[in-house]
Amino acid sequence: MTADREVKIAIIGGGPAGLAAAVSAAExxxxxxxxxxxxxxxxxxxILNQCIHNGFGLHTFREELTGPEYAGxxxxxxxxxxIPFLLDTMAVDISRGETAGAAGKELKYLSVMNxxxxxxxxxxxxxxxxxxxxxxxxxxxNIPGFRPAGIYTAGTAQRFVNIEGRMPGREAVIxxxxxxxxxxxxxxxxxxxxxxxxxxxMPYSGGLKRNIxxxxxxxxIPLKLSHTVVDIRGRERVEAVTIAEVGxxxxxxxxxxxxxxxxxxxxxxxxxxxxxxxxGLGVELSGVTGGPVVNxxxxxxxxxxxxxxxxxxxxxxxxxxxxEAGTAGRCSAAYVMNPAESRGxxxxxxxxxxxxxxxxxxxxxxxxxxxRQIIRFRVGAVYRDACVAVxxxxxxxxxxxxxxxxxxxxxxxxxxxxxMEAAGVSExxxxxxxxxxxxxxxx
Amino acid sequence: xxxxxxxxxGVTGCAVARELARRExxxxxxxxxLDVCEGTSKANSGIVHxxxxxxxxxxxxxFNVEGSLLMEELSKELDFPYRRNTSLxxxxxxxxxxxxxxxxxxxxxxxxxxxxLWDGSRVREKEPQLSDAVTCALYCPTGGIVDPFLxxxxxxxxxxxxxxxxxxxxxxxxxxxxxxxxxxxTARGGSYETRAVVNAAGVYADVFHxxxxxxxxxxxxxxxxxxxxxxxxxxxxxxxxFQCPTKMGKGILVTPTVHGNLLLGPTSEDIADKENTETTxxxxxxxxxxxxxxxxxxxxxxxxxxxxxxxxxxxxxxxIVGEAADCPGFFDAAGIExxxxxxxxxxxxxxxxxxxxxxxxxxxxDFIAVRKGIPCMADADPEERKRLVAxxxxxxxxxxxxxxxxxxxxxxxIRRPVGAKTLDGIKRRVRAGMGRCQAGFCTPKQMEILARxxxxxxxxxxxxxxxxxxxxxxxxxxxx
Numbered sequence: 001m002t003a004d005r006e007v008k009i010a011i012i013g014g015g016p017a018g019l020a021a022a023v024s025a026a027e028x029x030x031x032x033x034x035x036x037x038x039x040x041x042x043x044x045x046x047i048l049n050q051c052i053h054n055g056f057g058l059h060t061f062r063e064e065l066t067g068p069e070y071a072g073x074x075x076x077x078x079x080x081x082x083i084p085f086l087l088d089t090m091a092v093d094i095s096r097g098e099t100a101g102a103a104g105k106e107l108k109y110l111s112v113m114n115x116x117x118x119x120x121x122x123x124x125x126x127x128x129x130x131x132x133x134x135x136x137x138x139x140x141x142n143i144p145g146f147r148p149a150g151i152y153t154a155g156t157a158q159r160f161v162n163i164e165g166r167m168p169g170r171e172a173v174i175x176x177x178x179x180x181x182x183x184x185x186x187x188x189x190x191x192x193x194x195x196x197x198x199x200x201x202m203p204y205s206g207g208l209k210r211n212i213x214x215x216x217x218x219x220x221i222p223l224k225l226s227h228t229v230v231d232i233r234g235r236e237r238v239e240a241v242t243i244a245e246v247g248x249x250x251x252x253x254x255x256x257x258x259x260x261x262x263x264x265x266x267x268x269x270x271x272x273x274x275x276x277x278x279x280g281l282g283v284e285l286s287g288v289t290g291g292p293v294v295n296x297x298x299x300x301x302x303x304x305x306x307x308x309x310x311x312x313x314x315x316x317x318x319x320x321x322x323x324e325a326g327t328a329g330r331c332s333a334a335y336v337m338n339p340a341e342s343r344g345x346x347x348x349x350x351x352x353x354x355x356x357x358x359x360x361x362x363x364x365x366x367x368x369x370x371x372r373q374i375i376r377f378r379v380g381a382v383y384r385d386a387c388v389a390v391x392x393x394x395x396x397x398x399x400x401x402x403x404x405x406x407x408x409x410x411x412x413x414x415x416x417x418x419x420m421e422a423a424g425v426s427e428x429x430x431x432x433x434x435x436x437x438x439x440x441x442x443x
Numbered sequence: 444x445x446x447x448x449x450x451x452x453g454v455t456g457c458a459v460a461r462e463l464a465r466r467e468x469x470x471x472x473x474x475x476x477l478d479v480c481e482g483t484s485k486a487n488s489g490i491v492h493x494x495x496x497x498x499x500x501x502x503x504x505x506f507n508v509e510g511s512l513l514m515e516e517l518s519k520e521l522d523f524p525y526r527r528n529t530s531l532x533x534x535x536x537x538x539x540x541x542x543x544x545x546x547x548x549x550x551x552x553x554x555x556x557x558x559x560l561w562d563g564s565r566v567r568e569k570e571p572q573l574s575d576a577v578t579c580a581l582y583c584p585t586g587g588i589v590d591p592f593l594x595x596x597x598x599x600x601x602x603x604x605x606x607x608x609x610x611x612x613x614x615x616x617x618x619x620x621x622x623x624x625x626x627x628x629t630a631r632g633g634s635y636e637t638r639a640v641v642n643a644a645g646v647y648a649d650v651f652h653x654x655x656x657x658x659x660x661x662x663x664x665x666x667x668x669x670x671x672x673x674x675x676x677x678x679x680x681x682x683x684x685f686q687c688p689t690k691m692g693k694g695i696l697v698t699p700t701v702h703g704n705l706l707l708g709p710t711s712e713d714i715a716d717k718e719n720t721e722t723t724x725x726x727x728x729x730x731x732x733x734x735x736x737x738x739x740x741x742x743x744x745x746x747x748x749x750x751x752x753x754x755x756x757x758x759x760x761x762x763i764v765g766e767a768a769d770c771p772g773f774f775d776a777a778g779i780e781x782x783x784x785x786x787x788x789x790x791x792x793x794x795x796x797x798x799x800x801x802x803x804x805x806x807x808x809d810f811i812a813v814r815k816g817i818p819c820m821a822d823a824d825p826e827e828r829k830r831l832v833a834x835x836x837x838x839x840x841x842x843x844x845x846x847x848x849x850x851x852x853x854x855x856x857i858r859r860p861v862g863a864k865t866l867d868g869i870k871r872r873v874r875a876g877m878g879r880c881q882a883g884f885c886t887p888k889q890m891e892i893l894a895r896x897x898x899x900x901x902x903x904x905x906x907x908x909x910x911x912x913x914x915x916x917x918x919x920x921x922x923x
Contacts, residue, residue, distance in 0.1 A: 040841065090841040092828075111825060115836040119829045137881035139671070139748030144722045147750065149906035149913050153883040160887060166901065166914045170921060192921030235718060236910035252724075263915065276845075 001097055001109050003123030007036045008101075008336045009329075010110055010124035012091050012277065014039030015046020017309025018130035019074035020322040022083045024329025025128075029337060032082040036122065038112060040090045044078075045071030046132055047155065048318065050162045053183055055210070059319035070318060089114040094127060094281040096302065101125045105304055105336060108281070126304045126332040129278055129292065130325065133271040133310040135180070141269055143175075145232030148239075154180040154268040161191055169264025173241045174198045175229050177205040177212070178408070179316065181268025186215035188266075195219075196260040199227045199243050201250055204382045206270075206408045208316060228252060229265065238263050271314045281305065288358040289313040295347075296364040296373055297331035298324065306332045313360050313376070316410045320376070324360075331368075348425055355379050355386075355405075355432025364428070369417050376412045379405045379432060387433040388413060392425040405432065445469045446802060448627060448637040450615050450651055452476070453484035454591065454784055455776045456643035457598035458791030464605030465795070465812075466804040471635065472599075472607060473627065475614035477908060478868040479861060480595040482645040484784070485871065486669070486720070486752030488709065489700055490683055491587035492782040493530060495550025495558060496693060502762040504553045506786035506793070511555075511585055513788040521597035522816035523590055524701040530586025530683040531566060533737060534579040542687045543581045550583070557584040570680050572738045586683055590701050591784055592871035593816070596861070598791075601814045603860040605807075611864075612909060615644075618654045624772065625655075639772045639798055646717045646755045648763075648777035656767040662778060664717050665692070665754040667709025668726035670734075673745040673879050676705040684737050692754075693781060695733035697741075702874065705742070707734040709752060720751045747879050754780035764790055766797055774798060817855045817873055821847040842892070843885040845878025850892060857896045864897065866890070867907040886913070 009025050011018045014037045026032045043049065048056070051067025058064060061073065078085075093111040101107040105125040113119040135153035150169055152160075157168045158180065170193050174181045177200040185195045198216060203226045205212055216223050224243060230252050231242040245256035273291040275283070284293045284301040291312040292300040299306050308328035309321045345367035350359045359377045383405040390398045390413055398413070405411060413430060420428075447463055449456045452474035463470045474481070491514050497503035518525035534543050543560060550558045559582040566580040567573050603609060610633070617628035618640065627635045642651045649662040672679075683698035691711040698706050710726045727749055735741050757763055757778025767773045774794050779786070818831055820838060831838040831851070838851035856863045856872035863869045866876065866889055875889055876882030882889070890913060894901045905911040 040844070088840070090839075090844070092841070092847060111828075113828070113832055113839040113841075115839045118832040118836070118839060119825070134880045135883050137747065137879075137883055139881050140746055140879075142670075142724075142727055142746060142749060144724045144727060144749075146721045149911040152886070156883050156886055160914065161918055164887060164901070165918050167916050167918055167920065168914060170915050191918040230724065231721075235720075236906075236908045237912060 001095070001121065003107065003109060004120040006101055006107070006123040008034035008124065009036070009126045009128060009332050010108070010122055011035065011037045011128040011130055012110070013046065013130035013132055013309070013311070014041070014044035014085060014087070015130065015132050015309065016048055016071060016074060016318050016321045017132070017311070017325040018128065019044060019071070019078055020325035021128045021130055021308055021329035021332070023074060023077045023081065024326040025333040026081045026083055028330045028333035030333045033084065035083050037078065037083060037085045038089050038091050038110070039085060039087050042088050044075050044085060044087070050159050051183070052162045053187070056318050059317065060322055074322070086112070086114065091277060094277050096281065097123065108305065125336045126306065128328050128332050129283070129305065129307040129311050130309050131274045131277060131311045133273045133314055135267070136270040136272055138267055141267070143229050143232060146235055148232070148234040148237050150234070150238035150263050151232065151265045152267070154184040154266045157184055157266050158187065161187055167191060167193060169193060169262070171196060171262040172264035172266055173229070173243070173260050173262050174266040174268060176200065176268035176270070177207050177223060178268040178270065179207040179211050181266065182207045182211040182215040184266055184268070185221050186219060189219050189221070195221050196262055197222045197224050197243070199224045199229060201228045201246060202226070204406060208408060230257060232265060238265055241265050271310065273311045273314065275311060278307070278311070286358060289360070294361050296361050296369045298328040298361065299331060299335070304335055313358065316408065320410060324376070348420065349427050350375060351427060351429045352377060353429050353431035355381065355383060356430050359430055364420070366417065366420055371417050373415045373417065374412050375415065375430065376410055377430060378410055379407055382406045383432055383434060385435050387435070389431050389433045390415070391429040391431070392423045393427050394429070397423070399433065444624070445471045445635065445637040446804070447639045447641060447798060448473060448625070448635055449641040449643055451482070451643040451645055452479040452599060452609060453482050453643060453645055454480065454595040454598065454787040455779050455790055456641065457595050457602060458787040459641050459643060459776065459794050460602035460607045461598045461605065462791040462795035463798065464602045464607050465810050466799065466806050468802070468804040470607045471637070472609045473613040473615055473629065473635065474609065474611050477611050477864055477905070479599040479609070480592050480871060481907070483752055483755060483779070484591055484595050486750050487591055487781070487784055488696060488698060488706065489588055489591045490530070490696070490698065490784070491525065491589050492785045493550065493558070493583035493586040494553050494555045494782070495546045495581065495583060496688055497553065497782065499549060499552040502764050503782060503786070506762065506764070506789040507782040508554050509789035510782070510786040511587070514587065514589065514785065517788050518589070520812055521601055521814045523593040523597045525587060525589045526701050527585065527587040528682055528699060530583045530685060531570065532581040532583070532685040532687060533566065533573065533577045534687055535576050536578065539687045540579045543579060546581050555583070555585060558582065570682055570684065572679055572740065573684065574737060574739050576736070588683060588698060588701050589784065594784070594787070596872055597814055597816070599861045600859060601812070604814070605810055609861050615651065618651055620655065638802060639774060641774045641776060641794060643776040643779070645779070646753050648755060648775065652763070652767065652775055652777055655770045655773050657769055658767065660763055660777060661758045663713050663756045663758070664719070665756040665780065666712045666714050666719065666751055667754060668722050668730055668749065668751045669706060669708030670727060670730050670746050670749045672705040672707070672742060673747050674703045676742050676745050677703040679705050679742060680738060686733070686737060695730055695737070697734050697737050705745070707731070707741070713756070717753065720753060722749045722751050748881055756780050762786070762790070764793065766801070772801065817852050817859070819873070820849050820852065842888045843875035843878065845880050845884070846874045848873050848875040853889060853892050854896060857893065865905050865907050866893070866913070869893070
């Protein structure tokens, strides 16, 4: 295979993750013209471009920005550094090559296409996967009923309203209380629609607390916890949606049905990292997150292939995406600039136990880790007054008390390189420890 | 005055239309939907049955075997996806074995080639995902799968190029004799005169038949629910897996589709409402439970959509095909349930011959029997992709990322004869929105292209029927 064009670092996706990775790679010493951002839309920024509400950037810029403003800051940073973009361009396939590129590393071949350049191949020494995620559709939820128009994922509705200026409906029920669902409940209301209810299968919301307050409570929109949609009426356009309460087994309880007349059902029922390209390349994926399994450098099982942002695991705040992508950019730069990098050294595995669903990273090579290593994770239930416990080789290393832990919010622990080296640790365990008086909801 | 009017643009109506187009006569198809393939033809198993199921001597047996033999040649002529993937009817005990022996004998009598009775270990060697409880199976090498949408679209396009007129949104409400011919009135006020009528109205075929014939028939909608799984399940099974048939049909099957998805279903339930295409929690659970008897470790988390089809079941259980005895010029293709998709090409030929006997017309000298499909980016190799993009830059603009469908393909689906006018129409022709995100990502882009190509506002774009509008107006237009 030959490449029509060669770069050192190819970044797939020009959303917040791809942009921050590119900026970070350039700041780490890679010449900007050796970096390339491949973006399928006609503008960079990704899904942030349709997130016109504010609340972005409190951690990164210490101010409240809208989605497009937040993206704009990173677009400007990338442009100021002269990092090239390929817009309106789709990467359709990645494969591994045998030959070494200019950086002395095994080349990966990206098949891409766009209207101007046609279908062509890019060779890259390092690839940063930053494709983001997609929304879980109705079919995957097995909601019975008719299949009329008027059923949208919350993100599709958000695009119609915020980008196209069009309304997907007049009266809506929203299933799922993830952040996009909550944001869309408010947006639909502000744009003149009536939101009958937000319905959540779990006994707790999957969204941020601040969004429940600002998007539902402030507008008097009821949040129906432990409920789900059991029927959709309407042959051509949605005419009514029936919900019912669910038991602890999450199955509907007969007799609890309630029908709302409405013309729209919005779904905010989870996000799925978009890893079709990664899968085709042979990247090992986690059964829990749906994203690649990575080490401290956010490098996948394939040397020189890194991942960050929602393609790696679904984030709650974009600030964490930017931070994580910064690490991926820095590490991809180190990879292409260090011709003699060894793959050996000591590897510490990071295990999740009680209450913790996954960790990113899943392993740490102490030789390559930064002075401070962030380990991000999510819990599987709501815990009050519980502890995040970190064990080194089965022995308690640290306990951090938390007033509340919820599946909707990403958690993190930060470990120092010196602590890990001093302990000579080979396995780190992160788990939730409930206080005797603590209460726990859900499963 | 038309020579022939066909009621219904499903696979049967379109197959008849295409065969009629071979001769010098004026033919029209009246369809109440906005597109072809809007009823039973769009919601079925997509199976080309080998032909062992129907009782010898029935219309079903005859047309099934004939249709199965015609399908491969037709798929090349009209360029639609068809694959002879073989089928297995599996059994779990001695009673099932006797049933399979009966099917084998029946198949031989119907003229089905290559049937063999296998034991459990041989079955699992071919299909390792099958249940350990399987003790025997009927192996049917001529069993196949087809894209039911593209089969129908291909027939319709070819008929249209051959001079057949298609009228959509025309729901026939009255049908009566007028002299030697017929007059048909439609809900929108249309009036059509014709010498002959072909009744290919699916679950409504009894209504039209009974308008002109005293020999009353009755069609029961027999509901079948399905689950469709992600293409990640490709290879879960390679053959189509049937359980032993019952009086309600061929049971729940587990089959690959021609596009590499996995399809489970259908249930079988007689209902009264000819419009009741809703899925139910109980139905979907039944599909999973019964499919779980055939195969182990069903990838239940890979479900991407579910749907319901209505089989047009006649009271006598057979197809009703041919000229009504008491109504010359009125030709039925009624009670077309499974194996109706397989049989369509044969029914088309048969009815065209009967119509020609009554109303002879010379063969056209310029009939074009060949149709080319829309080039498919997803299936193309890198060289082919390069060529497609070079020829038409719109082929480089990916609209549906899950199925890798480009703007070039969508534009062609709209511009073709009998082209797509709805989102579902695009989906069935080029698979945009058919994948794992189920059109979440590409709906706005497809609407933009449709509106541009049709020269209408985006508010006018529908999913399927005229009432299936996708947008309700501009933002804030509701606020006074």
